Amino acid sequence: MMEIRAATIRQKGGPFRIENLILDEPRPDEVLVRIAATGMCHTDMVARDQLYDVPLPIVLGHEGAGVVERVGSNVKKVTAGDHVVLTYMWCGHCRPCLHGDLTYCQNFYALNFGGAREDGSSSARDAHGSLHDHFFGQSSFGTFALTHERNAIKVPREAPLELLGPLGCGIQTGAGAVINALKVNPGASFAAFGGGAVGLSAVMAARVTGATTIIAVDVVPSRLELARELGATHTVNSRETDPVATVRKISGGGVEYALESSGRPQVLRQAIDALGIRGTCGIVGAPALGTEVSFDVNGVMTTGKRILGIIEGDSIPDLFIPALVELYMQGRFPFDKLVKFYPLDRINEAAEDSEKGITIKPIIRVAL
Incomplete structure (x- = not known):
């Protein structure tokens, strides 16, 4: 187990609270990611305000980007030191997934809004017990996130990592x-x-x-x-x-x-x-x-x-997110013009600016 700092939501409508939490070590098929920055999406506000049935308390954040810290024993897709964008979660074994329709996974709602892994477990806890996490398979409003190998997407090291998180959801959509x-x-x-x-x-x-x-x-x-x-x-x-x-x-x-x-x-x-x-x-x-x-x-x-x-734009993330990164690097997809950065301790200001239309795409920069 390791100690992390993360933004929690404990009541309908917020606010985000920066807390010290304990995070489990990765399971055999999981990846521990040191978060560089996480985009803030309308869906985070939907969950915070309980417009969707999302359990509380919870760590939100679902547009994470960071560096792989450790991997589980069965992980083959990424290794320590790789740069990754974290995206939505899918089960990989239902009929739509087997057809390649990942965004229409029969378990999509549970895996992305259910506040837990597919087996119902969570990986984060405070002094009083477990919190809900695995929001979109990641819960990346914090210094570290634990994600499945499936939804960690490797990106080129030469791309600006702290900018890339929104490609995991809003920009991809x-x-x-x-x-x-x-x-x-x-x-x-x-x-x-x-x-x-x-x-x-x-x-x-x-x-x-x-x-x-x-x-x-x-x-x-x-x-x-x-x-x-x-x-x-x-x-x-x-x-x-x-x-x-x-x-x-x-x-x-x-x-x-x-x-x-x-x-x-x-x-x-x-x-x-x-x-x-x-x-x-x-x-x-x-x-x-x-x-x-x-x-x-x-x-x-x-x-x-x-x-x-x-x-999620009917996207296969392992193919589409790297393609968007390449379009950006070529100057053909300048999504950096949408963003404004905020430190983690100003996450509530970022949410307010987003809701007022002051900032189109806030990105929460995590100071380690």
């Missing part, structure tokens, strides 16, 4: 939705509804795919300006104009692809209505469990529109 799930093609029209980290990652990915009409829709002028810098050919402030009518006008009758990342039902309806004939709308926003949305059934049916749920 937006980019993967465009590249892997929607399969936006050269010359296509695409609209991102929502200009946060996921939506802006989608904008960058659309430029990488060769889409020629790339529309960013948001209500924050600074985010729309950044979207232009990152590859959007058009921007729409939905507080100032009807986004559906404007997107349809720009695209000549409706876009071929749209992505909704805000988690707001009314925005999802706008994204669906903004589609052209045979258009596809991807859903990646995460509202509270049980949230419903309405749409015009005939408007969808008679135009052949498709509505597609997407988890």
